[in-house]
Structure formats: C-alpha cells, structure tokens
Amino acid sequence: MIALLQQALANRTGLLDQLHNENTDCYRLFHGTNEGCSGLTVDRYGPQLLIQTFHQSISQTDAEQIQQAVEEQLGKPLQLVYNDRSQKNSRRSDEQRIDGQEYTGLELGVSYLVKGKHQGQDPLLFLDMRAGRRWVQQNAADKSVLNLFSYTCGVGVVAASAGANRVLNVDFSTRSLDVGKRNAELNNLDRSQIEFFQSDFFTAAKQLAGIPIKQRVGRGRKPKPFPHIDEEQFDLVFLDPPRWAKSAFGTVDLIRDYPSVLKPSLLAVKEGGQLVCANNVASVGLDDWLDVVRRCASKAGRPVRELDIITPESDFPSPDGKYPLKLAVLQF
Known part of the structure; x- marks a missing residue:
C-alpha cells in the first residue's frame, strides 16, 4: 500500500x-x-x-x-x-470526536471550510468537481448564476468571487447552506451578490422555470407547503444532482430519469445562456447520458447548439477515460 x-x-x-x-x-x-x-x-x-x-x-x-x-x-x-x-x-462508522475548530482550505485562490469530521458523511468540498469550479471561475464574470443542488455552495462562491453579478444557491439542507454562507463570508462576498434559498429542488427549479408544481398527496393528507420564488431565467445554470433522492414533489434518479431534473434546469436558462450539468453515476456511460441530455433538451424546445465536455483533473486518474463524474456544458 x-x-x-x-x-x-x-x-x-x-x-x-x-x-x-x-x-x-x-x-x-x-x-x-x-x-x-x-x-x-x-x-x-x-x-x-x-x-x-x-x-x-x-x-x-x-x-x-x-x-x-x-x-x-x-x-x-x-x-x-x-x-x-x-x-x-x-456511512461513516467510527466514533472519533468531532472537534469544534474551523479549518480553511484554498482552491484556485478561493477559501472554503474544510473539515474531515463533521456532522455529515461527505467532505464539505468535492475535489473531483474542481474542474467544474475552474470552468465557472473562468466563465461567470458579469453573469447571473443559478446553482442547483448547491450543497455547500462551492460553485456559487467561486462564481461570485469571479465577478458574477447575481448568484442564487438552492439546496434542501439548511446545514449545507449554512456552510455555504460561511464560505461566502470567508471570501468577503456581499450578500446582495450571493443568495441562499432553502428548498426542495423540484419546487424551486419549476417555479423559476415557470412549470406548474405537482406533488403526491396521500388520502386524507394536506399538500405540503413550500417556499415561493418568482419565475426567473439565468445566464448560467449549474446542475449537480445526487444519484437518488425522493420527496413529495419528485424523484431524483440519475440512472432511470435524468430528464426529471434536467428539464426544469434548462428552462431556467436564458436564450443564449449555458447549462453545466453533471452525472456522477459510474455505471452511466458518457455517450448514453449525452444522448438523453440532447433528446430531453430538444423535447423541451431548447435544442443544444453546442456541447463541450469538462474532464476531471489528473489527481482523479482514469486509464480508460471513463470518469464516474461526467460534466457537460450546454449552449442554447
């Protein structure tokens, strides 16, 4: 070893x-x-x-x-x-004590909270997404940016640090958004420039895209309330969903139903704007996934004009070129 x-x-x-x-x-x-x-x-x-x-x-x-x-x-x-x-x-099984200290790491000159042991399972910054954050840093200046499934808001923070004029981070986890707010503070970002919206993906993305919201309601139960947000389109949308998640408003399934998360995301992109979308499931082949992406975009009336691939950087080697994390930049 x-x-x-x-x-x-x-x-x-x-x-x-x-x-x-x-x-x-x-x-x-x-x-x-x-x-x-x-x-x-x-x-x-x-x-x-x-x-x-x-x-x-x-x-x-x-x-x-x-x-x-x-x-x-x-x-x-x-x-x-x-x-x-x-x-x-x-799931992490060890019982080692979580200390109360705050640790900071740097990526491309941007500061982030980093802590090997915290209340969650995954690291606070996913390192294989550096390639995506690098692209955002190089392309976000003077743009409005929507960061969906934002987790600890790494993409949103680097976008704001690079000069985006508006950044909206959306995630269901209050704990993750709290880390994102701290990341914004570490980089002296103005809260008028970067916002944080706690919400289920489907209710937020569909409202922004102007799509009616449906939810599964059991017999005798009332519909679940959700936070409201005005319809809005963005110059740049970043979509990095988890492999699988379920709520009253929809199911995230990157293997069987990627269009369920892609459609509202691409409809939140301005004409002439860009969508960076991700699929982190190793068993999903790049070509098959891109075929689904193109067909979904065309069916939604937003055909892809250009498509570029972002490859993970070399600290995540893949001898066969089949990276688990797949990133595509769609130009509309």
Whole structure:
C-alpha cells in the first residue's frame, strides 16, 4: 500500500506544483480505485489529511504510515483524519470526536471550510468537481448564476468571487447552506451578490422555470407547503444532482430519469445562456447520458447548439477515460 501511495505521489509532482502555484491546497493524493488499492482515498484539505476507506478498514498504524509518506512528499505536517466508511451504505462508522475548530482550505485562490469530521458523511468540498469550479471561475464574470443542488455552495462562491453579478444557491439542507454562507463570508462576498434559498429542488427549479408544481398527496393528507420564488431565467445554470433522492414533489434518479431534473434546469436558462450539468453515476456511460441530455433538451424546445465536455483533473486518474463524474456544458 505504501509503495502504491509513493508512486501516486511521484506521479503528481507536476500537478501539485501547478496547483500550489494556483493557490490550491485541496487535492486528491491517492485515488485507490485506479491506483491499485480499491476503496482507499487519500486527500489533502488545507491543514488536514483525510484518509477514507470504503471497502475495508485499515489500522491506525497504516494511517500513520500514509501520513508520514505524504508529509515527506509535501514537506509539511498535516492533521490526520481517518474516516472508516466500509460499513453498509458507506456511512461513516467510527466514533472519533468531532472537534469544534474551523479549518480553511484554498482552491484556485478561493477559501472554503474544510473539515474531515463533521456532522455529515461527505467532505464539505468535492475535489473531483474542481474542474467544474475552474470552468465557472473562468466563465461567470458579469453573469447571473443559478446553482442547483448547491450543497455547500462551492460553485456559487467561486462564481461570485469571479465577478458574477447575481448568484442564487438552492439546496434542501439548511446545514449545507449554512456552510455555504460561511464560505461566502470567508471570501468577503456581499450578500446582495450571493443568495441562499432553502428548498426542495423540484419546487424551486419549476417555479423559476415557470412549470406548474405537482406533488403526491396521500388520502386524507394536506399538500405540503413550500417556499415561493418568482419565475426567473439565468445566464448560467449549474446542475449537480445526487444519484437518488425522493420527496413529495419528485424523484431524483440519475440512472432511470435524468430528464426529471434536467428539464426544469434548462428552462431556467436564458436564450443564449449555458447549462453545466453533471452525472456522477459510474455505471452511466458518457455517450448514453449525452444522448438523453440532447433528446430531453430538444423535447423541451431548447435544442443544444453546442456541447463541450469538462474532464476531471489528473489527481482523479482514469486509464480508460471513463470518469464516474461526467460534466457537460450546454449552449442554447
């Protein structure tokens, strides 16, 4: 395992030099799936070294050996955090105490809260989405931006930092939006420039797109209330949905029904605007997914004029080019 890690670190020498020059200290150091040890990931998040196991746990000694190898490569000490997620459904099973400190990491000069152990399961910043955030940083200036399934608002924060004139982040989780608000504060963003809207995706996106809202209501039950928002279209919409989620207003299913999330998202794009959409399901092939995307857009009356692919950066290697995270930029 250590030999594989050392080889992975050697392979990243040029990339790490580039990222450090770009004021980035958050990146993947070992991507076990494609670097010889499936189910093991090693990530740097600013001052912390996050080790995660998804198939089989490792010992404290193993974790400390990984830490030592990384610190020797980087030439600086890092705080070790080990999350064992090898139990059913990949839920974190360890009981290590969550401290009350706040940690900050940098990506492309933008500051983010980073914390290996917190009340949720996943890291507060998904590193494979750096390529998407980089694209947004390069393309968001002077645009209105809608960030759907915003999680901790990384895309929205980098868009506002890059000079977007309006950013609206939408997510159902109050806890995630609270982290997003803190990320905005870390970057001294004006709250008149960046907004946070707690809502089910379907009610928010459909209202923005001008689509009637339907919900499943059981016999004898009243319809669930939802926050209202005015119809509005944006220059740039970013759509990064989870694999599966269900609510009274709809079901997110990236394998069987991607159009359910794509249609209201693309109808919230201005004529001449852009939609960046994602699918993170490894079993979904890129070409098959793009075919669904194009057909959905045409059926909705918004045919795609141009389509570009954003590829994850090289700290997420894929020898066969079949990346689990697929990102497409649609121009209307």
